[in-house]
Amino acid sequence: MLLDLSVLVGVVYFLNDLEHTSYKFLGYMLVFWVFSTLFTGYYRVFRYTSYYRVLGLLINQIILVVLGYYTYFSVFREGVLVGNQALFLSYFFTGLTAVKVVGVFLLKKYRTYGNNYRKIIVLGSDSSSRKFVRLIRKEKELGYQYCGFFSKQTKRSEDYMGVLEESFAYVLEHEIDEIYCSVTELTEKEIKKVTKFANENNRIVKLIPNTNELYNKNTVTEYYSNSTLVLRVKELPFELVENRLIKRVFDIVFSLLVCVFVLSWLYPLLFVLIKLESRGPAIFKQKREGLHGGEFVCYKFRSMYLNDVSDKEHARKGDERITKIGAFLRSTSLDEFPQFFNVLIGSMSVVGPRPHMNKQSDLFTKEVRNYMKRKSVKPGVTGLAQVSGYRGEITKKIDIDNRVRLDIFYIENWSLALDVKIIVQTMLNVFKGEEKAY
Known part of the structure; x- marks a missing residue:
C-alpha cells in the first residue's frame, strides 16, 4: 500500500499542475485508495495466488480508480477543465502495474532461492496428502519449506516424523508456521483438537480434502495450482x-x-x-x-x-x-x-x-x-x-x-x-x- 501511495504522490508532483497538486485532490485520492483497496481486497494476494488473479485485482482497481477520479472532478471541481487527466491516469496505472505485477514476480522469484518461506508439516499420508507434498516440493515459488508428515498409518520414509500425538511438540520445537490436515485420515475430533492447539499457539491450520469432500461454511477454498485444492479454516474477524x-x-x-x-x-x-x-x-x-x-x-x-x-x-x-x-x-x-x-x-x-x-x-x-x-x-x-x-x-x-x-x-x-x-x-x-x- 505504501508503495502504491508513493506512486500516486510521485505522479502528482511529476505532472506539477495546479489541479493535481492541490491538497484537496491529493487527500481525496489517498483516502479513496485506502478504502477502495480494503473494499476490493486488492492486497489479499497470497503465496498461491495466480498471476491471473493478480491481473484481475489490478483491472478491478483501475476501473474503480477511474470512477473515483472523475467523481472528484464532477462533484468537487464541476466545470473545471483539466488538460492532464489522461496523462495522470496513464502514468499512475503504469506505475501501479509495475509495482503489482513486477513486485509479485520478483517475490516469487526470491522464494525459489529458499527465502521468505513458511515451514509446514502434513498430518496424514493418503493420496491427496502425497499429491499436495509433491506440489509443494515442485513449486518452489510458493515459498513453503516442507518438514515432513505425521500419520496414524505407519509408513516409514525419510520424511515420516512420527504419529499424530507427536506433532504438537514438533510444531513448537521447530517453529512450524502451518499445519495441513488430511480430512480423509483424521477424524473430526482430531481436526478440532489440532485447530484448538493452533489457535492457542498462533499457528495456521489448513485441510487437504479428497475429491468427494463436501465443504462447509467454516472453510474457504484455496487453489495452489489448477488441480490441487486446499481448504483454509476461515479467519476470525480481527485477523482481517x-x-x-x-x-x-x-x-x-x-x-x-x-x-x-x-x-x-x-x-x-x-x-x-x-x-x-x-x-x-x-x-x-x-x-x-x-x-x-x-x-x-x-x-x-x-x-x-x-x-x-x-x-x-x-x-x-x-x-x-x-x-x-x-x-x-x-x-x-x-x-x-x-x-x-x-x-x-x-x-x-x-x-x-x-x-x-x-x-x-x-x-x-x-x-x-x-x-x-x-x-x-x-x-x-x-x-x-x-x-x-x-x-x-x-x-x-x-x-x-x-x-x-x-x-x-x-x-x-x-x-x-x-x-x-x-x-x-x-x-x-x-x-x-x-x-x-x-
Missing part, C-alpha cells in the same frame, strides 16, 4: 486488517465525541464532587492486562476512599470502601468514562472484553478454559458479557466461565453492527439500572 482498521476508526470517532461533548463538562463537575467528599486524586489509575497480555494503565473516576487493597480485592456489595458519590458513579457506570482516554491512545477499545486486575487475570489464565483467547483483542469500556448481566464481583467459577464464553463469542462473531448494539444496550442498562452495578 480491514476489520481492525474499521474498529479503530470507530473507536477514535466515538471516543472523541464522548470526550468533547460529555467529559469536557462532566470531568470538572465530578472532580469537585469527588475532592469535596474525600482526599485523594479524582482519577484512579490501575495497571491492568491488555492486548496479548501486555500491561496498561486504566483510568477511572475514583469511587473509593484511599485504601491498600484496591489492586487486590474487587468491590463487593455494601463495600465500606465506596464513597457516597462513588456509589452513584458505579451504579450509573460514570466511573468508567475516563477510559475513553484509554481508547483514544489505543490501549483500549470502546467494545471488547473487560480488563481484569492483574492478580485476577493471572489466576484466571491458569484456571479458566480458553481465557487466553480473550486477550487476542483490546479490552473494552463495555462488552457483550457486561450487557448480558455478567459484571461486578466474581463469586462463583461459573461467573467467569460465562464471561469468557461471551467474550469469545464476541471475538469470533464481531461486526460493527454488534458493537453498536452493545453500546446501545449499555446506555439502556444505565437508565434502567443494573443489580450488579456496585
Whole structure:
C-alpha cells in the first residue's frame, strides 16, 4: 500500500499542475485508495495466488480508480477543465502495474532461492496428502519449506516424523508456521483438537480434502495450482486488517465525541464532587492486562476512599470502601468514562472484553478454559458479557466461565453492527439500572 501511495504522490508532483497538486485532490485520492483497496481486497494476494488473479485485482482497481477520479472532478471541481487527466491516469496505472505485477514476480522469484518461506508439516499420508507434498516440493515459488508428515498409518520414509500425538511438540520445537490436515485420515475430533492447539499457539491450520469432500461454511477454498485444492479454516474477524482498521476508526470517532461533548463538562463537575467528599486524586489509575497480555494503565473516576487493597480485592456489595458519590458513579457506570482516554491512545477499545486486575487475570489464565483467547483483542469500556448481566464481583467459577464464553463469542462473531448494539444496550442498562452495578 505504501508503495502504491508513493506512486500516486510521485505522479502528482511529476505532472506539477495546479489541479493535481492541490491538497484537496491529493487527500481525496489517498483516502479513496485506502478504502477502495480494503473494499476490493486488492492486497489479499497470497503465496498461491495466480498471476491471473493478480491481473484481475489490478483491472478491478483501475476501473474503480477511474470512477473515483472523475467523481472528484464532477462533484468537487464541476466545470473545471483539466488538460492532464489522461496523462495522470496513464502514468499512475503504469506505475501501479509495475509495482503489482513486477513486485509479485520478483517475490516469487526470491522464494525459489529458499527465502521468505513458511515451514509446514502434513498430518496424514493418503493420496491427496502425497499429491499436495509433491506440489509443494515442485513449486518452489510458493515459498513453503516442507518438514515432513505425521500419520496414524505407519509408513516409514525419510520424511515420516512420527504419529499424530507427536506433532504438537514438533510444531513448537521447530517453529512450524502451518499445519495441513488430511480430512480423509483424521477424524473430526482430531481436526478440532489440532485447530484448538493452533489457535492457542498462533499457528495456521489448513485441510487437504479428497475429491468427494463436501465443504462447509467454516472453510474457504484455496487453489495452489489448477488441480490441487486446499481448504483454509476461515479467519476470525480481527485477523482481517480491514476489520481492525474499521474498529479503530470507530473507536477514535466515538471516543472523541464522548470526550468533547460529555467529559469536557462532566470531568470538572465530578472532580469537585469527588475532592469535596474525600482526599485523594479524582482519577484512579490501575495497571491492568491488555492486548496479548501486555500491561496498561486504566483510568477511572475514583469511587473509593484511599485504601491498600484496591489492586487486590474487587468491590463487593455494601463495600465500606465506596464513597457516597462513588456509589452513584458505579451504579450509573460514570466511573468508567475516563477510559475513553484509554481508547483514544489505543490501549483500549470502546467494545471488547473487560480488563481484569492483574492478580485476577493471572489466576484466571491458569484456571479458566480458553481465557487466553480473550486477550487476542483490546479490552473494552463495555462488552457483550457486561450487557448480558455478567459484571461486578466474581463469586462463583461459573461467573467467569460465562464471561469468557461471551467474550469469545464476541471475538469470533464481531461486526460493527454488534458493537453498536452493545453500546446501545449499555446506555439502556444505565437508565434502567443494573443489580450488579456496585
